[in-house]
Amino acid sequence: MSVSVSQSNLLPTGAEFQKGLARRNFRGSVWGRFYSLSLVVAILALIALFLNIINSAVGYTITVYEVEPTALVAGGDIGSLDANQLVGILQEYQERRLPVYVRDNLSVVDPSLFTQVAISEALAGHTYPAELANLTVTELSRDQQASILAANLPLEVLRTLVRTDVIGEKVIHPYSLNESLFERARIDAELLEAQEDEPNARLEFRSWLNFDFLINPGSSDPAAAGVRTALFGTLWVIFITVLFAFPVGVGAAIYLEEYAAANRLNKLIETNIRNLAGVPSIIYGLLGLAVLVRSLEFITQGRTIISAGLTLGLLILPVIIINSQEAIRAVPSSIREASFGVGATKWQTIWNQVLPAAMPGILTGTILAMSRAVGETAPLIVIGASTFIVTDPTSPFAKFTALPIQIYQWTARPQSEFRAIAAAAIIVLLVLLLLFNATAIILRQRYRKSLQG
Amino acid sequence: MTQNGAYAIQLKNVDVFYGPKLAVSDVSLNIQTRRITAFIGPSGCGKSTVLRSINRMNDLIPGARVQGDVTFQGQNLYAPEVDPVEVRRRIGMVFQKPNPFPKSIYDNVAYGPRLLGVRSKAVLDEIVEKSLKGAYLWDEVRSDLKKSGLALSGGQQQRLCIARTIAVEPEVILMDEPCSALDPIATQAVEDLMKILVKQYTIVIVTHNMQQAQRVSDFTAFFSIRKQEETPGKENRWGVLGEFAETTELFSSPNSEETERYIRGEFG
Amino acid sequence: MQTQLEAGREISRVQSAVAARRAQATLFKRPRPGEDAIRVYLLLCGVLSIFTTLGIIFVLGEESLRFFTSGVTDAVEFLTSIKWQPQAGEFGILPLLESTLMTSFMAMLVAIPLGLGSAIYLAEYAPSGVRTAMKPILEVLAGIPTVVYGYFALTFMTPALRGIFGQDAVQIYNTAAAGIVMGIMILPTISSMAEDALSSVPRSLREASYGLGATRFETIVKVVLPAALSGILAAFIIGISRAVGETMIVALAAGAGSNWSFPPNFFVAAETMTGHIARISGGDLSYDSVDYNSLFAIGLMLFFITLGLNLLSQWVSKRFREVYQ
């Protein structure tokens, strides 16, 4: 017996229904494909991004040397030489520039007076043989000039001088990894062409990211440039940023979660923080420029690490506050009640019970905020991080450059050598971020274990 | 009861698993056409699980698996060529908590017919009116069909959900504790409605309320829990069908002591 | 004997001292200067955020005021002129605004379908294994500094576009490449916010829909999406706000020099508001010049636009919360 209970003919039945159903299912599966496809696109974009960076960071280069490194030292590694050997090389190949090196790197007087004043004045604060004190630099013998350089210049500066002024490595043409792998024939042809002008041009396989790149200061010559100063600048800035933003951010979070009554002021603070989190970073840059760099110049010394650190600190403050609030809120109130129950004051309860329990969350949130600050570029550009700095910053009041700034500057140059070192610097930046995030994870787990006893 | 073997749904040796865990085992029962069948039993014995296996609602739970035969008018519901979407249109479901869509009353009821491709306003109007009347809600809401379904009272919401279900003209309606979130008056209204609906539909209802089962149902299935100690301290529990009979029979002379203790309210 | 007496006296002395201290120990409040100082410090930390906002408004407002009273331009010209040529004393924000809108539009063209699509996939389709594997990937995408995206736009997307549409059609700097990459950058934000909105739609609504014989797609489109609509809209608005304020990608890939193009041409160079601020402030800029002041006027405009969008997004998502409580 058929038990059809369709009581009306309002709805499609039988074959009509089946046909409709097939159509509905088809439409569903097409859209389902699209949904999963959008995730695939996101993954592909990520892969393309990484490959694109690696693609520019390694590959063949056509390179010319003024002097082959192997002619200077067996094996060609000038990193193994000491100061005297390096100065010796400078003396051999750039003898006439020795006074210039003294002037550029050691002189404390105005360049125009340099050749006229005595060494004791020109090189005040540096070491030099006492008997030379009253002579001018030009009156010294080459050997004496050389020994002053060897005694005073840091190794890495000497190495840079040898590299740029003696070895004179010049990359005529860099190739991407892709070109290096698949267009070898074209590269060889171009090498032959280059050798017509520069007989000793040769092909090298080069990773732009190498040890020298990490320890060399910035340079206008891409082959000699490194991220050392930028890396130090970034670390300094982040140090200041966290030094400022962590206590203030956690303090604000404690206030809002533990002390604040539900009044107007506190509601205002809450909404305000949420809105600050959405203000574009470049606007923080304008704030830093007007207030920290200009109005407070007498304290901050202008475009310095401290100005940048505080600007980024303000920028990540809302993130730290919101994350810390969440961590504090997650602490069960039974812990607070237990502490109050044995007669602890409010602050004792917070300091001894609430904060330790919330710390893993707070730390993770802070490190994530830090990672954001490390990559922030726009505010630093606006407050005017100096781009051409070759000396390591030594105090919060030093001028500085930073990794993302370097990346921006190098990317903005049209020559492909600069694109290549920008890619190398990006890898350094990403590794730094990776380290931060790994630290966050480890720290959180440590903390959790130690709390469990 | 005069039944001549017209079974709407037959379950034969049905096991249901959630992942590796056996939830109900070896359930065999026949559900008669245009009768109300009640599922009773202690919490966790798998009433909802069995109910949801009848319209393939379990497909939506990752890892859920049904073994054995569930047949609907002689067709195996779990045969590979069967489309669960069609199964659910013909075997509708009303849930424990009223769950109207956050849309107007009209749109709630018209939801199913629209899915089926009904576009004509006149036809939709007719279906909505007929369904709301069928759920005995029409008089209360006719003046304001644009009102949100969420703005109704709990009992009205549940009747709206029933109206929404009958709007697609299913053959079977499964109800999982449809009155547990309702007050006595609303419960009364829904029970009255069931008695009217059963003239056209096959109804299966899960309930924890013994009186309700006796008041409304023609047949009752009692599920119970089996336990087995796997390793010390770790217990396996799964549901089985304890007893299945006409309601009057099951309540007046239960077969087993377990059933009797349950319907007397001694456990569960 | 003697010593016993001594000891007895000693005991009674101690007892009376304890009794005296007990008598003093009332339940009255005691001053706790340490606690109060900490409380004040914490309040200051909270209030600092308000000063930050006030600082932003004050700084932007003051410098903008100088800009508008400097005589080179006025608010009307600023808002209506289609020329931004500081050298020629022309300060009309429209070309900068237009490029900002163009890159943002392009970004949303990428980020909305892909972000929403991946959110739907993750919330409704993906097996839990895929979901746990995918979330970190989206987080990585979200954590990459924007300057890196800028590099990607310039060295990958632009060549790709030039390869597809022809070297002549697409300039080396263009808003399309910047916008597309910006869309990829915003995608994880939209995806995760939209996924949250989708997952907070009660399961019972989905079951009701399936129970009526709806397919998964129909359930998503007709029940889940409408119920999550405000949360999703809030995500889109936040996405737009981020696109408008994004700097590094446009600074590197969209080009220098304002460009009013009508109808908009996505393949030519055009400087956005943020790109202009970055380029000018990155160069040698003397304070108290009109150029310097003009940056703050642009900043003020940017601040209002993003603040408006953020408030709108909060308002929209608040309405969402009301529905389910």
Ligand SMILES: Nc1ncnc2c1ncn2[C@@H]1O[C@H](COP(=O)(O)OP(=O)(O)OP(=O)(O)O)[C@@H](O)[C@H]1O
């Ligand atoms: N989605 C699920 N995933 C895993 N296990 C489940 C799931 N749903 C139910 N179960 C398990 O299956 C068994 C039966 O559950 P079911 O909900 O069918 O019981 P019930 O008889 O309806 O109980 P109640 O009367 O409380 O509604 C229980 O042990 C339960 O824990």
Ligand SMILES: [Mg+2]
């Ligand atoms: Mg149940």
